[in-house]
Amino acid sequence: MNAVPHVVIVGGGFAGLWATRALASAKVRITLLDRGNHHLFQPLLYQVATAGLSAPDIAAPLRHILRGQRNVTVLMGEATVIDKTARRVQLASGDALEYDALMVCTGATHAYFGHDEWAPHAPGLKTLDDALAIRRRVLTAFERAEAERDPARRAALLTFAVVGGGPTGVELAGTLAEIARHTLRKEFRNIDPGSARVLLLEAGPRVLATFPEALSAKAAKQLARLGVEVRTGVPVSSIDAQGFVLGDQRVEACTVLWAAGVAASPLARSLDVPLDRAGRVAVEPDLTLPGHPEIFIAGDLATVKWGERLVPGVAPAAKQMGSYVARVLRARFANQPAPPPFGYKDYGNLATIGRRAAVVDLHGWHFSGYFAWVFWLVAHVFFLIGFRNRVVVLLDWAMAYWTYQRNARIVLGKDTMSR
Structure with missing residues (x-):
């Protein structure tokens, strides 16, 4: 790896933002890439759709959130292809980002069960x-x-x-x-x-x-x-x-x-690995891509075992995954023992009806x-x-x-x- 490792994080949602912030004091160079310029609090998105809140009430610019974190560069752009061999992320603009470690957490989109x-x-x-x-x-x-x-x-x-x-x-x-x-x-x-x-x-x-x-x-x-x-x-x-x-x-x-229904981001297809029916990637216990310990998959894009069940696609799970990836990277770059496998802590379920x-x-x-x-x-x-x-x-x-x-x-x- 380079003297100052380059960590590329694709996706500024809960997993990506929590990982970025957890690496604030680490001796790494981080590039946070997202298609939008903001972090969105998705649990309240329906309030914007139903005129209860305005868009800025549940979103904040990523640059503003991370303005005090000097080891981060925020880029607004879209990743189209991940070249695992060359360790490169190709962007829609034609540019590319080379990485020492990559975290992919691009979330999910709509799934219409074959009726697009x-x-x-x-x-x-x-x-x-x-x-x-x-x-x-x-x-x-x-x-x-x-x-x-x-x-x-x-x-x-x-x-x-x-x-x-x-x-x-x-x-x-x-x-x-x-x-x-x-x-x-x-x-x-x-x-x-x-x-x-x-x-x-x-x-x-x-x-x-x-x-x-x-x-x-x-x-x-x-x-x-x-x-x-x-x-x-x-x-x-x-x-x-x-x-x-x-x-x-x-x-x-x-x-x-x-x-x-939801389906994982289509970016997962460029990883050339088996995907489940929702397009998610089965990862190792440390959230890495099988055979590629330098690539981490988190959030709605990852299929993670939780006992006999799968970790649900909810905000707390994504935050925990982001923080865990940061712990693994910190240990790895400091040549310290790796933390134990990822374990999800379930804090319960909430839903409002009216x-x-x-x-x-x-x-x-x-x-x-x-x-x-x-x-x-x-x-x-x-x-x-x-x-x-x-x-x-x-x-x-x-x-x-x-x-x-x-x-x-x-x-x-x-x-x-x-x-």
Whole structure:
């Protein structure tokens, strides 16, 4: 290795940022590469999509976060190919980065289970661009319904479907119901926003399948109280610009949102190693690529064993992987013994359903309702990056609680909804 080893970290998400910061005092030269210029707090992305928060409230520029870390260079760019033999990362710009150690943590994208033609009609939620597009689609549906004279078309405009009953789907569906029944109340003259239908579609037997059954049942009841129609046990078989097919039933809906499946970043294909069905890489116990100890895979891109299960694709797991990779590199560059294999610490699961409604699973300690909702709020504010973001989010949520208003309801960009 060089006198000052060059560590290239591809991806500025939780894994990449935590690894970078953990190497702050290490004698290494770090290049952090990301397609965007910001770190995104993905657990609150649905709040931007539903006009509860603005984009800067849950994101911060990577350069600003790392401004005091002198051993880091931040580059905005996209990695296209990883040459393992030459130890080089090829960029879309035509440039290349040579490395002594490489960490790949480029996250996940949407997976439509072989039906990529559904993507234009059922957008997913992974980036700020996705969130702003969904916000535009949701708010535009109400605006279009206000001007629509055909009752059938108006009903379709006021029908919202969320495909996927995991935490993101549950949070989206619950918030959409609140927007229709509370936020937009008395603001329209030709329509009653409260008459909007919100459907949550889950192919499995219950929503929040990773939670205990009792909490799943409570979540379903809380969704029903908000006015969400929960449909389980039947997969969606078709989605187009006008609606979807559930089993043998056709439903006209102008807004369908996708929260059902994810696939690992396509960059993993350039590693020329076996991938699982979701496109993830099976790694060694120290998170290295088999046969290449200089390459680390972390976050949603890695398949990591956790007892009889796999480490879930959640933010705490990505943070732990990032910190662990930094420990391995520190030991390696200092010629010290390597740390023990990566071990995931599960801190539990949280999901919010709506106003004063959430479910919490903390190592056998289960609770729901108002206190679970408060716990969810505190946890998410605490883990936000930056003091300013914590204050702004807390103030916005306080105002929303007392007034039911969502202050980010500005429609930006072109209306692409099918007419």
